[in-house]
Amino acid sequence: MNYSRPWKGLLKELVELRLNEALLTQYVAVLAGVRRALDDWIPARHFDRFGELMARHGLVVEVDCVFKRLGWEAAASGKELAPTTRAVGARYPDGMDDNPGTEVHVIVSSRADWAVETLKSGWYPIFVDSRMVRKPQVDHKWLGLAFGYPECCVDFFIGHNDWPRFNTLADAAEASSKLRWEANCLLKHSPWTPMFHMPCSFDCPATVEYSERVLAAVEDLDPDYAVQIRTSLKQHFLMVSEGQSYVLTGAADGREGRVTYEKAVFVGSQAPYDRFSGSLAKGNELRVEDGVIFIWNGGELVESLETGCHRGVIEAPMLLRFE
Amino acid sequence: VWTPEFTGESNDAPAMSRLDSFQSALERATGLLNAEQEQLVASVCRFITVTSADTGWIAGLVKFSAPSAQPTPDALVESAQRDLVRRLLKITPVRFDSMPPNTDGDFRETLVTLCARRATAGLFGKELSAADENLWQTVEPHVLGSKYGARFLSQLGEEVSPPPSTLASDETATYTAETAIQTAETATRTAVGAAQGSEAEDAALPTVVLRKTRMASDTPVDWHAPDSLLHLPPTELVRIYEGAVVNWAESESSAYRAAVISYLLGKFEESRKYLLKCLEFDGDVEEYRHLLAFSLRHLGRFAGFEQIIFGRAQQASDVAELPGEATPVRRSTGVA
Numbered sequence: 321m322n323y324s325r326p327w328k329g330l331l332k333e334l335v336e337l338r339l340n341e342a343l344l345t346q347y348v349a350v351l352a353g354v355r356r357a358l359d360d361w362i363p364a365r366h367f368d369r370f371g372e373l374m375a376r377h378g379l380v381v382e383v384d385c386v387f388k389r390l391g392w393e394a395a396a397s398g399k400e401l402a403p404t405t406r407a408v409g410a411r412y413p414d415g416m417d418d419n420p421g422t423e424v425h426v427i428v429s430s431r432a433d434w435a436v437e438t439l440k441s442g443w444y445p446i447f448v449d450s451r452m453v454r455k456p457q458v459d460h461k462w463l464g465l466a467f468g469y470p471e472c473c474v475d476f477f478i479g480h481n482d483w484p485r486f487n488t489l490a491d492a493a494e495a496s497s498k499l500r501w502e503a504n505c506l507l508k509h510s511p512w513t514p515m516f517h518m519p520c521s522f523d524c525p526a527t528v529e530y531s532e533r534v535l536a537a538v539e540d541l542d543p544d545y546a547v548q549i550r551t552s553l554k555q556h557f558l559m560v561s562e563g564q565s566y567v568l569t570g571a572a573d574g575r576e577g578r579v580t581y582e583k584a585v586f587v588g589s590q591a592p593y594d595r596f597s598g599s600l601a602k603g604n605e606l607r608v609e610d611g612v613i614f615i616w617n618g619g620e621l622v623e624s625l626e627t628g629c630h631r632g633v634i635e636a637p638m639l640l641r642f643e
Numbered sequence: 644v645w646t647p648e649f650t651g652e653s654n655d656a657p658a659m660s661r662l663d664s665f666q667s668a669l670e671r672a673t674g675l676l677n678a679e680q681e682q683l684v685a686s687v688c689r690f691i692t693v694t695s696a697d698t699g700w701i702a703g704l705v706k707f708s709a710p711s712a713q714p715t716p717d718a719l720v721e722s723a724q725r726d727l728v729r730r731l732l733k734i735t736p737v738r739f740d741s742m743p744p745n746t747d748g749d750f751r752e753t754l755v756t757l758c759a760r761r762a763t764a765g766l767f768g769k770e771l772s773a774a775d776e777n778l779w780q781t782v783e784p785h786v787l788g789s790k791y792g793a794r795f796l797s798q799l800g801e802e803v804s805p806p807p808s809t810l811a812s813d814e815t816a817t818y819t820a821e822t823a824i825q826t827a828e829t830a831t832r833t834a835v836g837a838a839q840g841s842e843a844e845d846a847a848l849p850t851v852v853l854r855k856t857r858m859a860s861d862t863p864v865d866w867h868a869p870d871s872l873l874h875l876p877p878t879e880l881v882r883i884y885e886g887a888v889v890n891w892a893e894s895e896s897s898a899y900r901a902a903v904i905s906y907l908l909g910k911f912e913e914s915r916k917y918l919l920k921c922l923e924f925d926g927d928v929e930e931y932r933h934l935l936a937f938s939l940r941h942l943g944r945f946a947g948f949e950q951i952i953f954g955r956a957q958q959a960s961d962v963a964e965l966p967g968e969a970t971p972v973r974r975s976t977g978v979a
Contacts, residue, residue, distance in 0.1 A: 385953075411953040440941045448952055450861040451929075455937055456869040458907055478873075611689050611703060626690075628702025629733055 324511060328542060333373050337366045341511040345534055345549070349514075350430055351377060352537035354530060356468035357429035357438040358516075361387060364422040380432045382439040384425040386415030387446060409446035409453070438466040457481075469517040470526030477518050483633045488518050489559050490636035495521040501553040501642040502531040506565045509589050511545075512552035514538065518562075522642070557640045558584065558606065558613070561633045563593035566600060571641075578607040578616070579639055595630060599623045608637045665693055668713050675716045680766050687723040687730075700729050720766055724759035731798050737791040757782055758799055853899060856929040864929045869903050880904050891917055895924035899931070906934060911941040 327335050331344050338360065349355040362370045364386065374381050387407040409415075412424060427442050429435035441462035445454045460481060464474035476495075480486040489506070493499070499522045507513040514534035519527040539546040556571035556579055570582030584600035596613065600606070602622050603615035615623040627635035669691065676684065689703035691714075705722040707714055732751065739750055757779055764771045771779065783801075786792040854865040872880065887900035902917035918935040921928065932951055939947035 385949075409953070411949050436943065439945075440943070443937070443940070452863040453933065453952055454863055454866065456866045456873075456906070456934070458869060458873050459937065461873075626701045626704060629730060632733075 325545070325548065330373075330377060331542060331545070337362070337370045337373060339363055339366075342509055343516065344511055345514050345538055346516050347428070348537045348541060349534045350379065350428060352533070353430060354468070354533045354537065356431070356434045357427055357466060359384075359425065359427050359438070359442055359444075359467075361423040361425055363420065364416045364424055365418045365420075367416070367424050370426075374428060378430065380429050380435045382427040382429075382435040383412045384427065384439060384442055384444070385446075386410040386412050387423045387425055387444075388415065388419070389421040389423070390447070407446045409448050434466070438463065441466055464517070467517070470520075470524065470530060472526060473517050473520045473524060476520035480518075483562065484629060485634065487561055487634045487636040489562055489565075490638055492519055492521050493559070493638055493640060496523050497521075498523045499640055499642045500528055501550070502528040502535075504553045504557075504640075504642045506557050506559060506640070507552060507567075507587055510552075510587055512549050514549060522640070554642055556581065557587075557642070558596075558600070558608070558637065559640055560596070560613075560627060560637045561588075561593070561630075561635045563590065563631075563633055564588040564595065564635070566596070568606075573641070574605060576607065577609075578605050579641075580605045593631065593633070596625055599625055606639075608639050611635075611637065613637050665707075665714070669719075672714045672716045672719050676720070680716065680720050683727075683766065684719055684723045687726050700726075702726065702730055702733075717763060717767060721759050721763040724762045725755055727762075728755045728758045728799065731795060737786070737789055737795045739785070739789050739792075753778070754782060754786065758801075761801075762799065853928075853930060855925070855927075857927050858929060858932075860929075864933045866930075868899070868930075869907060869934070872903060872907060877908065880907060884908070891920060895921060898924065902931075902934060902938075906938060909941075911938045914938045915942065 321335075321339060323335065324341060327341075330347070334344055334347060335341050343358065343360060346355065346358045350358055371381055387409060390406040390408060407423075416422065416424070425442075425444060427435050427438045429438060441455070441459040443453075443455045443459065445452055447453070457478065461474055461478050464477060465471065476492070477488065480488040480491055496503075502514070503519045503522045503524055505513065505515055505518055508516050514531040515527065517527070535546050535549065538549065552567075556568040558566040558568060560566075565587050566584040567587050568579060568581035568584055572580050574580045581604060584597065586594045586597050588594060599613075599615055603617040605616040605619075607614045611627050613623075613625040613627070614621060615625070627637050629635070673681065673684070687703065688705045691705045691707070693707050703726065705719070705726065707718070707722070732755070757775060760775055761771055761779065770776075783796070786796055853868055856862055856864050872883075875883075881904075884901060884904040887897040887904065889897070891898040891901045898917045898920040902914045902921060905911070905914035905917060915935060915938045918931050918938060921931040922935070925931070936948045936951035939945075939951070
């Protein structure tokens, strides 16, 4: 596995066991008491060592169940109801095996009672015997509160968590009077974020405070990492949907509402959502207008990308510059 | 908004000249729309283009065929309706396993056209043509008999009789309109909404009807009831709850209503009690079993949850005999 930076201490062990660099700051947040709990998916073959690591740091782990990942295109009734999760569920520990696609869904907390409370509402949509098993929507609210997310953001999420009908990020941007970098959640699938929740606005005071506290805890652990996060968040982004966003590196505001950029880097959730990397690579200047992304190269229009409902996700492209 | 770039005609003088004439016609057509028609077009259409190219469907893009395009109010609204129908087809996993009789070619395209024309006729207060009306008589029962077909028609604003949620969902079952009505008459309709309040009070509350999902099917359970009632203020929930608990032991709908509201209020021991009663009324309802499972989970009885979800406890009696005590909490391996 290639690492994006030289990790140290707990963060290094987490990356090696989880085989993933995302969510690291949320472990720091749990350790620092900024959030009450988190949930994560641990490769089954590393699960024992993960439990030992958590115990060494005084963290409690509760097991939900075993996930066996499905291919993206796997045909199953109801998969449109869970755009982000594609897995078959099995009882723990019966479903454990060494397959790379087998993971354990866990709750991690600094307190046993918080871990159990989170586990109660922590069910994720998975297929069991060919049926998608989902929880009622109210459980999403209880889970957000159990995690320790700001209540305003939990309520906002509950009102918007319907990918074919709502674009949560576009609505959060609409609700913002300023785009604060501390509330920038577009890098949530990368290591460069202090938050994992969707803010109710990009200047939500509770979210800004949450991020500042997490970053302070990260700084204590690894000051360079904290600097890198701050720098990463203060950039131009092309946001299309929750699953599809791009960092525009070397970006600057240009003429007629355009933004010039050197490179567009996909920072969405999963590769199949990435529709525009190829087109964005053809240009160095873009503008978003009425749902269309116009791309220029050297002043010449090279692409106009229509957006709509793709893979069951509503696209609402916006250029966001976080300050 | 016209996007000449879309058709590659930005440097084509005749095309740009045709564009001027098209723009004028479009403005005239738009000006003739009433408020409802205009709202529909504005909410659906983001771009209008004239092209002969077969570029496939793009949500929000209304296309008129070049070069003779002359948008009329009816054509504009029908185009918007087509887009809307296609969007609904996109997000509703409706399956058409066979072609209805007397329809040729692509059934989905036929359906898009027909639904768009029906909706447009409705918006203009006109009758559907006799040919289209005849076709609809064939198409409607076929859609209703398809999986998620009733939901699709309901989302389109069609009056679906019976309501889609009263249909028992069975992977192998297909319903014609006649059998669907028969099903509604014979099945227990479990109204969850405001059955006990006065008419005036009820008007403000959602009426929620349970679609029973059978164990033999593989469709996801219908959480329409708890999800809809979630947004009611607690005082309203309590009012509905108080109406339901009066006769929960005698009425399946009252028992389910009490169970759903208990769950939303976080009273999981009560929701467990009411759901066990629901399962006595009808043991083959996944909504009852799953809500019971999640109630047990909130009570800390994880073994009971797993027995229902992973073990698929088959009978109401199996569920009733689930372990009564909270399961000891499981720690991960390695944690002392």
